[in-house]
Amino acid sequence: MADTIKYVLDETHLPKHWYNLVADLPVPPPPVLHPGTLQPVGPDDLAPLFPMSLIMQEVSTEREIEIPEPVRAIYRQWRPSPLYRARRLEKALDTPAKIYYKYEGVSPAGSHKPNSAVPQAFFNKEAGVKRIVTETGAGQWGSSLALAGSFFGLEIEIFMVRVSYNQKPYRRALMETYGARCTASPSNETVCGRAILAERPDHPGSLGIAISEAVETVVQRDDTKYALGSVLNHVLLHQTVIGQEAMLQLEMAGDYPDVVVGCTGGGSNFAGIAFPFIGSGLRGGPKPRIVAVEPAACPSLTKGRYAYDFGDTAHLTPLTKMHTLGSTFTPPGFHAGGLRYHGMAPLVSHCARLGLLEPTSVPQLACFEAGVLFGRTEGILPAPEANHAVRGAIKEALRCKEEGKSETILFNLCGHGHFDMQAYMDYFAGNLTDVTYDESELAMALAGLPSVGA
């Protein structure tokens, strides 16, 4: 029987640096703009939200940024994470392709998110911060920051998108078990939350709204900072341990990917697996195809506009140039809440613009079909978000079969689905559909983009 093969790195191979793609890009990414002056923001403009150490990472152009030893000490609890070759899946697909997956579900919170939650908590603690406020979609980020907060003795407050808050009470229970406070967003705790509820009391919420509520809460308190689980440069940076490890593990296997696949919502797990490979290609190494798989119901890379936009709904954040569906766009409530964001990480968007990656979108049902096949062959039940990457990898493997090519496919399995069983139950019961967004709502949201020249 062809069995799954595991490639394990010993902890001496735990990366010592995060990899900063900006250092290798042929064209620097466009600046972040102050929404009032439309001038590039400086570090001081961001100081109310983040500790200076994270702001310096956000704007850094250094290739390597050292991972502090206390962060590595915590990483070691589950890192280096395993790389697997999915031979049972290959056999089920009858493909000549080799499929590898990096598995980030081994973290205590069950996803890649602690890779950034831990250093964010560390740098905040070091700066004397007492409390961090954040938002979460499906709850992967919220539970990871709650975990990191419990390790560092920080208070954590989380605005959770209401549709996920209701769909995933157990994910919320996990955050509360770690000692965090979790509020459904939009909430009555903020001006912007109250305004949205006044207009639509049953509003399902969105990451854009939850960000607004978190930011509004933070700027009113001195000992409190904000944290974001994706999108920003420093968050993507922290995730690059994934790709760096995968590269070493593929070396153990004597292999190198022809295709690297990741799912994209805000862009952090995708950047984590992809950026080290993109960077290596830019420095003269082999250039694998880089495939970004997003949900058809929230397709910022494939249907959005590359333009300056706000990161949040209430327009409290700076303006960043990114692929966006418009900050007023509310994605429909599908079962991959972690990918339900109107924008895309500016760095990932910039890479798309430079032709360094291939965006593609997949509908919900095809993702669950892929996830069930993966669970039955590889044993690990993926999170609905991760199912997008599974689907993308399977699509590539079937193409290889058609073309008779034995390519090497690497994808990031960014988390397990243990807290998403309702989604699988709904899928088996035939209660899921291929939800789509409202075309006219998208058109309106795009028409409402701020008029800032390229």
Add this chain to the structure above:
Amino acid sequence: MADTIKYVLDETHLPKHWYNLVADLPVPPPPVLHPGTLQPVGPDDLAPLFPMSLIMQEVSTEREIEIPEPVRAIYRQWRPSPLYRARRLEKALDTPAKIYYKYEGVSPAGSHKPNSAVPQAFFNKEAGVKRIVTETGAGQWGSSLALAGSFFGLEIEIFMVRVSYNQKPYRRALMETYGARCTASPSNETVCGRAILAERPDHPGSLGIAISEAVETVVQRDDTKYALGSVLNHVLLHQTVIGQEAMLQLEMAGDYPDVVVGCTGGGSNFAGIAFPFIGSGLRGGPKPRIVAVEPAACPSLTKGRYAYDFGDTAHLTPLTKMHTLGSTFTPPGFHAGGLRYHGMAPLVSHCARLGLLEPTSVPQLACFEAGVLFGRTEGILPAPEANHAVRGAIKEALRCKEEGKSETILFNLCGHGHFDMQAYMDYFAGNLTDVTYDESELAMALAGLPSVGA
């Protein structure tokens, strides 16, 4: 900051043999008796239920039984499992003790159960079996056999104790995702299930009843065998990879336990961690204290009788000598369904009789309190069953603090609690109590024990 330390074995240290404690016992365990003749059963008596290869393991007196390579190939997907030193927990307890835990939640099904599900599926497949029927309490065993069935292409049918079936729909969804069929027990599908429902239509079920239904189903079909997730010698045998690995990992740490702690329901995870240490002690090595922690609501070792009894409620199984609360005893519905069994593995019971272990019992709320402290310090949220071991280890660590002793404590963290979040929510909401069994029901069940001489 004192952080958790991980001890990783590379896969060359994956055990090649299961360890059979029977070979080292000073007194052989009492024979299993045929319920009709009251004579010791022979391998042929068990042939309708199990393939002969597993029956030979059940009765073996060899010290080492080789693990077939195809089983090791699957074990390698998550084994050797990590051993951690819980330094954050030690710090929170302010104890001079060193606390190590072996973490079995890294398996795809989230517990130690695949250690036996995989070889059981393998040996059945090898014997030409098409379908395996089993029972499950909390669902850890059922989902593990479902997983193993999907790997080997076997049909899996599971009778799940009704109270857990209702409490844990997501655990059931996991079994169904792996392709298994899951039925609430007592059910209308068997004679014994119908009889129990006729008497009490809202019967919560028990492992004893579910075993009866599974056994009844199996004996009617030719291509179908039965599988048990605990209690039997061969199941305990398969779990000894846990203790063997832990021994090597503690050697890496330059340490040896003064106390080994495991939770006990049927006895398999406990045996897995404890038997290799007990055996080493019997062969002249150091003799750590061995602590078996059971739920106060189902206390077979501490309140049961050591006597011949049936493994199931409908009296379809052979008679085994074990600590038992009586096969007609229905434990109350508490939140550690995996420990809700009237009996105790005969081998574990025999060890208790020989004074090789110390049984103790803990109430429900203290276990959840321990689990939450563990989650906040170590990051991993334990299953309610595993919380009994956590509680036991914490109790030992606090004793060390009181006595000023720097002892080494090892416990088995047999699974994570991702599918048990309702239990944690109930705990936080104040809806849990220290449930107790009905004293008069216990007295009646004990009075009804079969009269078979010691």
